[in-house]
Amino acid sequence: MFIQTEPTPNPNALKFLPGRDVSSDPRDFVNRDEAAASPxxxxxxxxxxxxxxxxxxxxxxxxxxxxxxxxxQMKAPILAVIMDHFVSGAPLMRDGTTSDNAATGEDSEIVIEIKQxxxxxxxxxxxxxxxxxxxxxxxxETGVLTLRMRGACAGCPSSSATLKAGVEQMMKHYIPEVTSVEQVI
Known part of the structure; x- marks a missing residue:
């Protein structure tokens, strides 16, 4: 198994590409307690x-x-853990764990457009x-859209610029009801 790495705009995050599917439902783990859901x-x-x-x-x-x-110093041990996991055939998630990305409630037409x-x-x-x-x-009422950044984007120095210069301008262009975009931390 060959695992490639790529830098990210966040100097404290590195992207590892194992050359195979990882997760059909992206998952974020920000501490050891949350990590217990995945070997x-x-x-x-x-x-x-x-x-x-x-x-x-x-x-x-x-x-x-x-x-x-x-x-x-960190790359080789991380590569070893990732390789060992995929070679072992162990599941990515333990049984009984659910995504934190589940849809809830009825969405308005504007919210559906935003999500699309x-x-x-x-x-x-x-x-x-x-x-x-x-x-x-x-x-x-206010037109304020709040978004949550995960993975390498959470805490990235350029994430606020991405939100304001990229996402906010695009949202305003396609969905005039959006007046501003803010990040939830």
Whole structure:
């Protein structure tokens, strides 16, 4: 098995591409407790300096502690854990775990349009940088759209620029009811 790596705009996150599907439902793990839902995430959190794991469709983003070991020191152990997991045939998620990305309630027509635009235009671009972006809420009275950044995009120095210069302008163009886009932390 050959696993490639790619840098992300976030200097504290690195994207690992195992050359196979990883998760049909992207998952974010920001601490050891959440990682208990996945044998792979749990094993990665055992490594020194790891502070976040994100499973994309065909990649894994690992976030490191800014004051921890450098990537040259961390890369080989991370590659070994990922390779061992996939070679073993172990499941990505433990039985009984559910996604934090489940749809809830009835969406208005505007919210449906926002989610479609996010899925078709925004999420694929953000995934190239090792992250994901999720709809959080839309206030129809004020026009404020709130989004949640995950993976390499969470905590990235350029995420606010991505939201304002990219996502907000696109949303305003296609959905005039959107007046601004904010990130939920």
């Amino acid at each position: 792979l995430a749990e094993a990665l959190f055992e490594l020194e300096g790891v502070t976040g794991i994100f499973f994309g469709y065909d990649y894994i983003s690992v976030t490191r502690r800014p004051d921890g070991p450098d990537w040259p 635009l996010l899925d078709s235009r925004v999420r694929p671009a953000v995934a190239q940088d090792g992250g994901d972006i999720l709809f959080d809420a839309f206030n129809e």
